[in-house]
Amino acid sequence: MRTSYTADQIRGAEQALMATLPEGTLMQRAAHGLAAVCAGMLGRVYGSRVLLLVGSGDNGGDALYAGALLARRGARVSAVLAGARTHEAGLAAFLLAGGRVAPDVGAADLVVDGLVGIGGTGALREPYAGLVERAGGPVVAVDVPSGVDASTGQVAGAAVRAQVTVTMGALKSGLLVDPGASRAGHVELVDIGLGPYLPDPDLAALTDPDVAALLPSPGAESDKYRRGVVGIAAGSHAYTGAAVLAVGGALRAGAGMVRYAGPSAPVAQVRTHWPEAVITELDRPSLAGVGRVQAWVLGPGLGTDDWAHELAAQVLASDVPVLIDADALSLVARDHSLLFRSAPVVLTPHAGELSRLLRVARERIEASRLEFVRRAASELNATVLLKGSTTVIAEADRPVRVNLTGSSWLATGGTGDVLSGVAGALLAGGLSGYDAASCAAYLHGLAGTLAADGAPLVSADVATAIPEAMRSLRRARG
Ligand SMILES: NC(=O)C1=CN([C@@H]2O[C@H](COP(=O)(O)OP(=O)(O)OC[C@H]3O[C@@H](n4cnc5c(N)ncnc54)[C@H](OP(=O)(O)O)[C@@H]3O)[C@@H](O)[C@H]2O)[C@@H](O)CC1
Numbered sequence: 001m002r003t004s005y006t007a008d009q010i011r012g013a014e015q016a017l018m019a020t021l022p023e024g025t026l027m028q029r030a031a032h033g034l035a036a037v038c039a040g041m042l043g044r045v046y047g048s049r050v051l052l053l054v055g056s057g058d059n060g061g062d063a064l065y066a067g068a069l070l071a072r073r074g075a076r077v078s079a080v081l082a083g084a085r086t087h088e089a090g091l092a093a094f095l096l097a098g099g100r101v102a103p104d105v106g107a108a109d110l111v112v113d114g115l116v117g118i119g120g121t122g123a124l125r126e127p128y129a130g131l132v133e134r135a136g137g138p139v140v141a142v143d144v145p146s147g148v149d150a151s152t153g154q155v156a157g158a159a160v161r162a163q164v165t166v167t168m169g170a171l172k173s174g175l176l177v178d179p180g181a182s183r184a185g186h187v188e189l190v191d192i193g194l195g196p197y198l199p200d201p202d203l204a205a206l207t208d209p210d211v212a213a214l215l216p217s218p219g220a221e222s223d224k225y226r227r228g229v230v231g232i233a234a235g236s237h238a239y240t241g242a243a244v245l246a247v248g249g250a251l252r253a254g255a256g257m258v259r260y261a262g263p264s265a266p267v268a269q270v271r272t273h274w275p276e277a278v279i280t281e282l283d284r285p286s287l288a289g290v291g292r293v294q295a296w297v298l299g300p301g302l303g304t305d306d307w308a309h310e311l312a313a314q315v316l317a318s319d320v321p322v323l324i325d326a327d328a329l330s331l332v333a334r335d336h337s338l339l340f341r342s343a344p345v346v347l348t349p350h351a352g353e354l355s356r357l358l359r360v361a362r363e364r365i366e367a368s369r370l371e372f373v374r375r376a377a378s379e380l381n382a383t384v385l386l387k388g389s390t391t392v393i394a395e396a397d398r399p400v401r402v403n404l405t406g407s408s409w410l411a412t413g414g415t416g417d418v419l420s421g422v423a424g425a426l427l428a429g430g431l432s433g434y435d436a437a438s439c440a441a442y443l444h445g446l447a448g449t450l451a452a453d454g455a456p457l458v459s460a461d462v463a464t465a466i467p468e469a470m471r472s473l474r475r476a477r478g
């Protein structure tokens with residue numbers, strides 16, 4: 001499990017640790033870690049040109065001490081002092097090591113962004129914003145890319161786009177969530193001894209062994225019912241493919257059995273593609289005769305007419321967990337009373353769907369994914385998986401989970417339907433909504449990477465690659 005923290009949480013831990021150590025120790029640890037990463041990026045330190053962008057706080061101090069270490073190894077290091085004041089001891093060490101102060105940015109083999117760290121607030125002010133825009137060359141950001149909110153990943157104006165971010169003590173949440181995450185590049189963590197002082201994390205991200213340990217696997221006693229029966233209420237005369245893809249996702253993710261219920265057109269398609277599914281053709285929106293399931297997937301391609309509303313109401317009146325996706329999210333956005341139930345609900349919106357559910361502009365959601373996924377989980381009393389450039393999963397009183405797998409090739413029609421089916425299989429297999437949603441996002445991202453392998457994919461390929469993704473996790477676990 002990887003964990004991350006807000007700026008305030010980091011500050012609290014740093015203060016507690018600092019109280020046990022001689023003054024300046026932490027900054028020295030930070031600077032040594034930073035200089036080592038810079039040296040690695042430069043390859044040959046001697047004779048290389050390094051430019052430090054130095055702000056008024058301790059983030060600038062880290063950069064100056066690291067610059068001093070590089071200067072002592074023969075780098076030509078210059079520093080633009082951008083703040084109204086500069087870390088005094090850091091500047092003295094830098095000048096003593098042969099560093100020089102420059103009036104403005106110039107050509108460099110490496111730029112070190114020490115403008116602001118966890119003390120930054122709001123959009124970068126001048127002269128910082130201009131420096132960020134003028135500086136050329138590969139950038140290593142100190143602690144967080146300047147202009148990215150360390151706690152939320154929000155970017156309010158100009159912001160550094162780093163190749164590498166060297167972060168001190170623990171990950172900051174803004175490095176895991178877009179738009180901040182895509183500004184951070186590769187993140188290197190420098191251990192400064194903060195571990196014992198950190199509180200419960202703000203965010204958590206599952207890794208291969210976590211997901212391998214959570215996934216249900218059949219034992220000697222298993223049969224199709226014990227492994228979990230998933231019901232899929234999806235598809236319509238207009239949209240048949242969504243039903244095929246959701247059923248495929250559920251089957252490939254290891255459902256003991258999939259029961260599909262829908263009208264004749266998608267039934268014909270599902271029957272052709274998935275002889276494994278047990279099918280009920282519906283001539284009216286009723287679940288009578290569909291049989292017992294352990295979880296429902298509701299919504300892909302369902303439509304939003306009265307027929308769809310009635311079927312959704314019946315599914316949601318059941319006493320098993322329900323995953324609500326796509327058209328069913330629109331139905332719920334129009335009629336929140338559909339969500340009044342005691343069994344678990346998992347919602348899987350993208351930003352546009354969440355904007356309808358919360359009645360908040362889509363742009364605001366995209367700029368502030370953490371805030372709105374948390375709000376949705378608490379207001380709608382559900383597990384909420386917000387899809388997008390960073391997929392995040394929220395449930396009341398739990399750390400938000402951030403999904404770290406995925407490929408840009410997954411941004412294609414139908415992949416969400418596969419994700420619903422995968423999550424439905426995991427719910428039926430007994431995972432909680434929180435674990436089912438997080439593991440489904442992880443497997444789906446991994447399967448997307450395997451299926452794409454650097455080239456376009458279609459959504460059916462993602463379902464096909466789910467077993468390979470599971471095998472790769474289990475191999476990693478040994
Ligand atoms: N504490 C520790 O133990 C350790 C800390 N460490 C390091 O210290 C960093 C935190 O240092 P910090 O607290 O001095 O804050 P920091 O981010 O450097 O700058 C804050 C100043 O920036 C300014 N400013 C703010 N927003 C702005 C904006 N939008 N646009 C322009 N300017 C803006 C504002 O200054 P003002 O403008 O008011 O003069 C504010 O006072 C941390 O990230 C890590 O790198 C490590 O060495 C490990 C040990």
Ligand SMILES: [K+]
Nearest residue numbers: 113116142146
């Ligand atoms: K920085």
